[in-house]
Amino acid sequence: MxxxxxxxxxxxxxxxxxxxxxxxxxxxxxxxxxxxxxxxxxxxxxxxxxxxxxxxxxxxxxxxxxxxxxxxxxxxxxxxxxxxxxxxxxxxxxxxxxxxxxxxxxxxxxxxxxxxxxxxxxxxxxxxxxxxxxxxxxxxxxxxxxxxxxxxxxxxxxxxxxxxxxxxxxxxxxxxxxxxxxxxxxxxxxADPPDAAYGGPSDVPPEPGGPRILGFASHLITDAIGAMRYDWDDEQGKFSFYLDPEVPYVVGANAEQVVDRLLAGAGLRRSDIAHWLVHSGGKKVIDAVRVNLRLTRHDVRHTTGVLRDYGNLSSGSFLFSYERLLQERVTKAGDYGVLMTMGPGSTIETALVQW
CATH class of the missing domain: 3.40.47.10 (Thiolase/Chalcone synthase)
Structure with a gap:
């Protein structure tokens, strides 16, 4: 909404x-x-x-x-x-x-x-x-x-x-x-009641007119479970967050399989996606995802813009990008979008939406 x-x-x-x-x-x-x-x-x-x-x-x-x-x-x-x-x-x-x-x-x-x-x-x-x-x-x-x-x-x-x-x-x-x-x-x-007038992926929902969530896909990179984590620092007496230097490459190497699985469930290809909203994890992470998914710099403009103006906002970063996309007023009825976040686990989460 x-x-x-x-x-x-x-x-x-x-x-x-x-x-x-x-x-x-x-x-x-x-x-x-x-x-x-x-x-x-x-x-x-x-x-x-x-x-x-x-x-x-x-x-x-x-x-x-x-x-x-x-x-x-x-x-x-x-x-x-x-x-x-x-x-x-x-x-x-x-x-x-x-x-x-x-x-x-x-x-x-x-x-x-x-x-x-x-x-x-x-x-x-x-x-x-x-x-x-x-x-x-x-x-x-x-x-x-x-x-x-x-x-x-x-x-x-x-x-x-x-x-x-x-x-x-x-x-x-x-x-x-x-x-x-x-x-x-x-x-x-x-959510609209089950007897709503639309139901297929190509249908356009009634007001409020926001995008519909069509599905999710997840991928846990078990070999990199310690790549992003909180540790207790005895010397400092507080929790300390750790980021492995290899995180961008681990995420990038696994991005294709989870995105393609997400899209396959709807019978789509990457070229069908008009809008990409990727977590602003950091310059190297964004570049790794962009290269591996063959996205353009324009595709991730809101991701890089949020990183530039706010840094990494952790779990809410992708919604700051979503807000900027809405403010552009470029989405059209029928457009597909992919939301993508990455974090500890190491984990890649994705969602497919349609306007």
């Missing part, structure tokens, strides 16, 4: 972040300045009287995650509902996904209370699945919508990446620190 996004208050250029954290190592600086990222929204740690960044213990990071995720999440949901012309009281199901912090009860319960969403609302929280989680959650949310025709389901991706940083000067953390940003995105879904 609609999409809505939100970010935190302050954005920084990569050079500004290098200055704030007083990073002088030439190799680390090169990682930041050659990331294809111009600005990111982040909530940097507090600083002392001399401007030096103060360390944040894990408890403070968890509190930051809760504060930022709830604020961004609420704003993204409100924008999503406004764009659809519906009210908070219309929400029947709320699915929240995040990887940048842990809460019990989860984000969904806090949002229902804080926003005044009806307490009867069904909910689920998807925690710890990483950058691919948006499509995992969309699969579950769309399944609920299909099982409950006419009811509104809302999915929220809320990632406070500012609450998941370790600053220790190593190249391991430098790659992560150069990449991620804060952001939240919400999407609203509704």
């Amino acid at each position: 609609s999409v809505g996004t939100a970010v935190t208050d302050q954005s920084y250029s990569q050079q500004e972040l290098l200055d704030i954290f007083d990073i002088t190592d030439p190799k680390v600086r090169s990682v930041f300045l050659n990331s294809a990222i111009e600005r990111r929204f982040l909530t940097v740690p507090p600083r002392d009287a001399d401007g030096a960044v103060l360390p944040e213990v894990q408890g403070e990071l968890l509190a930051k995650h809760k504060r930022l995720a709830l604020d961004m999440g609420a704003r993204a949901i409100r924008t999503c509902l406004e764009n659809a012309g519906i009210d908070l009281a219309d929400i029947d199901y709320l699915c929240c996904t995040t990887t940048t912090g842990f809460l019990t009860p989860g984000l969904s319960a806090h949002l229902i209370r804080d926003m005044g969403i009806l307490p009867r609302t069904s909910r689920v929280d998807v925690v710890g699945m990483g950058c691919n989680a948006g499509l995992n959650a969309l699969n579950a949310t769309s399944s609920w919508a299909m099982a409950n025709p006419g009811k509104v389901a809302v999915m929220l991706c809320a990632e406070a990446c500012s609450a998941a940083y370790v600053i220790d000067g190593t190249m391991r953390t430098a790659v992560v620190n150069s990449l991620f940003g804060d952001g939240a995105a919400a999407i609203a879904l509704i």
